[in-house]
Amino acid sequence: MKLLEVLNARRSFGGLVAVDQVSFSVFSGQIKAMIGPNGAGKTTLFNIISGLLPTETGKILFKGKNIHRLKPFQIAHAGISRTFQNPSLFLKMSVLENVMVGRHSRTRWGFIGCGLRFPGQIREEKHIQEAALEQIAYVGLEHLADSPAGSLGFGQRRMVELARALATEPELLLLDEPASGLNPKETEDLGLLIRKIRDTGVTILLVEHDMSLVMDISDDVLVLHNGSVIAEGTPSAVQDDQKVISVYLGKGLAHAAPGEKSSMRLRRP
Amino acid sequence: MGSEILILQYLLSGITKGSIYAMVAIGFNLIFSATGVLNFAQGEFVMLGGMIAVTLSFYFPLPVAVAGAVVIVACIGCLLELLFFRPLRHHSILHMIIITIGLSIVIQEAALHIWDEKVRSLPYFTGNEISSVKIYGAAISPQVLWVLGTITVSVILLHIFLRYTLQGRAMRACSSNPEAAMLAGINISNMRTLAFGLSAALGALGGCVISPITMTQYEAGAPLAIKGFAAAILGGLGNPMAAVAGGLLIGIIEAFSVSKLPAAYNDVSAFAILLLVLFIRPHGLFGSPSGQGVREF
C-alpha cells in the first residue's frame, strides 16, 4: 500500500529551485532512504511533507488524502512525525518533558482541565509520563530522563529527538540525517534501532549521508540531485547507476566538507 | 481663511511634526540595522538634546550650545552601548526590549532629578514666537523652516556618510552581512558603538531644533519614541527613506485628525493606523515581505 505519495512537489527560494517537480512514493512497512549531495533539497522536501513549507505545485497524499494544505500540527495528528537535521530539542526542558511534548497530539485536556486538575487529566498526565519513559528506554537513555536537554551531547540529542518523534505514535517517521555526529558504534546501534522501529509497523523515510548505513538498512533508495530525482530503486541498483556515480564523484571531490565523512563513498569499504 | 489655506496649514503642521518623528525613526533604524535592537530609549536622546542645549545656552551662544548638546548626547549613546548592549549582546530579543525600556525610564527619571518637571525651551533660532513666514497664504514660524532644513540636511549627510565614506560602508556591511564584514576585518563591535553614537547625535539635534516649538520636558521623550517607532515600522524597518515617509505620514494623519476628532483622541488615529499596518503589512508600507531588506540601511 502506498502510505505517502509525493506528486510534483516544487519549492523555490528566490531564484533557486530547491525542489523541482519531485514525485515518489513510500510504501507501508518500508525503510526508504533519500540520498543526495549537500543542497540537493532533501531537507526542503522533508519540510514540505511535514507542512513547514508549502509546496508550490502538486500534491502530497498521505494514506490517499491530500495533506499539503494542512498545518504542521495537523500533519502530526494525521500520523507523520519527524526529526530535524539540527536537533531542535526544547533546551530548557528535561529529556522526559521533551518526550512528553511528543504525546501532545495523542492527548486532549486543555486550559481549564489542566488548571483545575480534573481526575481524568491527572490520569492522562500519568499515562503521558509512562509512555514517554517507555520511549526514552526504547532509545536507551533512561539514565538521562531527568537531565536538562541542554546538557546533552549531540548524539544523545538525536536520540531524544527520535524518542520524541516516536512518542507521537507516527505511521510514517521522517529522519533527517539521524547518524550525523554519531560514532561508528553508535551508528551501528542506530541501524538496529531503526530496523526495530520498522518491525513495530512504522514506515520510515530517512535522509542520510552515511552510505554504509543506508545500504545496510534500506529497502529502497531515492537519489536527489539539484532538486530532482535522478535515480530510484534497490540499494544495489542505485549503487550501480552511472548517473549516481558521476554525481557523487563530481560533487564529492569538489566539496569534501569536513564532517561529511562518507558523502563521497558510495560503496561500503 | 479659505479652506485650502486651512488644509495647507494642517499639512505644514503635519510635516513639521512628521519630520521630528522621521528623525527619531531614522535613529531607530540606524541602531536596529547595526545591532538588531529596537532602542525604546531613542526618544530620551531627543529629550536630553533639548534639555542640555537649554542649559548650555545660559553660558554659551546658541550654536555652541546646540553643538555641545549633540556631542554630549552622542557620548551618552556610545556609553550606553558599551555599558549595556555590548556585554549583553547574546540575550534574547525579549530581554533587549526590556533593557531599553528600563533605560528609557531611568534616563527620564534622571532628567527629572537633574533638572525638574518644568517645561523649558531654547530661544527661536531666528526671529521670535510671533514672527511668521507666509507660504501660499499659510503662516508658519521660521523655526519650522529650521526644523525642515536641519532634517533634510542631516538625512542627506547621513546618506552620504553611509554610501560614500569608508566608515559608513563598513557599517552597512556589518548590517547586511556581519560574518563577511568580520572576515573583511571590520570591527563590528565598534561599528555598533558608532551606530549608537550617531543615532543619539541625530536624536539630540532633532531635540534642539524642535525645542522652541514643542518645548522640552523630562517626559517629552517617550511619546516621541513611540511615534518615531511607529514611523519606522510604518515605513518598513531598516530603510531610512521609508522611515522619513512613515514619519511624515504619521505627522500628517495626526494633524488632520485634530480637525476631525476630539482633541483628546488625536493620538488614537496614529496608533490605530500603526496597528492596522502591523496586522496587514508587518514589513511596513515600503518594506519587502521576505524580510530581505529588513537589515539593510
Place this chain on the structure above:
Amino acid sequence: MLKRLIPIVLMAAVIVAVQLLATALEKEYCLTQLTMAIYYSMVVMGLCLVMGYAGQVSLGHGAFFAIGGYTSAILTTRSFLSLQDTWWAGILKRLHVFVLREDMFGSPIMTVSPWAAFLAAMIVTFIAAFLIGYPALRLKGHYLAMATLGFAMIVHKIVLGSAFAGAADGITGVPEWTLGAGLVITGKSVARVQNYYLASGIALVILILLGNLVRSRVGRALQAIHDQETAANAMGINTSAYKLQVFIVSALIAAIAGVLLTHYTGGIGPSESSILKSVRYVALAAAGGMANLWSASLISTLINYLSLRDWFGTFDNAVFGALLIIIISIAPDGPFKPLGLWIRRWSSLARVRTGEKNHETP
C-alpha cells in the same frame, strides 16, 4: 502531591503571619496597601504565563486591567433610572442585573449590580483580548511588543479623552461588592483584615491554578512554543491557538484584578492604563524571573507594597526602571534561578560529568 502542597502551605502561613504581625504591632492600616499590592500582583502572574512560559511579549497588560476596572466602574456607577419603566429593565431587575440604590448624595439611582458588571467586564476583556491577540500574536519580537504597546496607547488615550470614563479624573463612588457568604469587597477600615484575606485567598487560588497549568500538558506546550516554535508545531501543538488562548487567559486575570481593585478602592483613574503601568508589570514579572510564578508574585507584592507606601518617594519610577536593567543584565532568569543553579552545581561537583557542553543553536 506533598511537594505541590509545600509552597501553598508556606504561602498561606506567610499570609497569616503578616496579618498577625500587623495587628500585633497595631499597624493594621498597612494591610490596605498590601491588599492593593496583592491585586496588582495578579496581573503579574498572568503576565508570567504569557512572557515567561509562552515567550510572548506584552506591553499592554495595564490596558486589560483598565478595561476590566473601567467596565465595572462605569456600569456600577452610571444610573439607568430613566430606563426603569421599560419592560426589559423590569426583567433585568428581577434577575438582579439592575439594582436600585442610593448614590453618595442620597438620591436614588439604578445601576448594574457588581456581579453583572463583573461578567460584563470579563466579556469585554475577552473580546478585546481576542481582537488584539488574534492578529498581534502572528507577529514576533519587536513587532509584537509594538503592537501591544500601540493597543495600550489607544486604550489609554480613549480613557483619558472620554467623558463617560471620567476623563482625567477617572471614576469614583464605585460601590462595594457583596460576594455572598458574608464576604464583601470594600475599602472600609472595619473590613480591612477580611479583605486582606479575601485578596490573598483569590491570589493564592489563581497561583495554584496557574501552577497546575504550567506543570501539565498545556504548560509544556507553552514552553515548547517559547523554545522552538517550529519544532513545537511539528510535534502536534497548535501553536497559534495556544498563544491566543494564553494571551486571553492572562488578559482575563488582569481584568479580574482590575475589577477587584476598583471595588476595593471605590474608583479607578486613567493612570491605571498608562504605558508606565504596563511597563511596571513587565518589570515585576522580570524581577521574579518571568517563568517563576511564586517568586514573581512574592517580589511583585513586596515591591508594589513598598511603592504604595511611598518608600521610593520621587524615585518610584526610577526604581522600576533600574530593577528592569539590573535583573535582566545580571540574572535574566530571576534572582532565585542562579541561586538554585549554584546549589545544584555544588552538589553535582562530586559526580563526574561526561559529554561536552553543546551550545549550538539550531
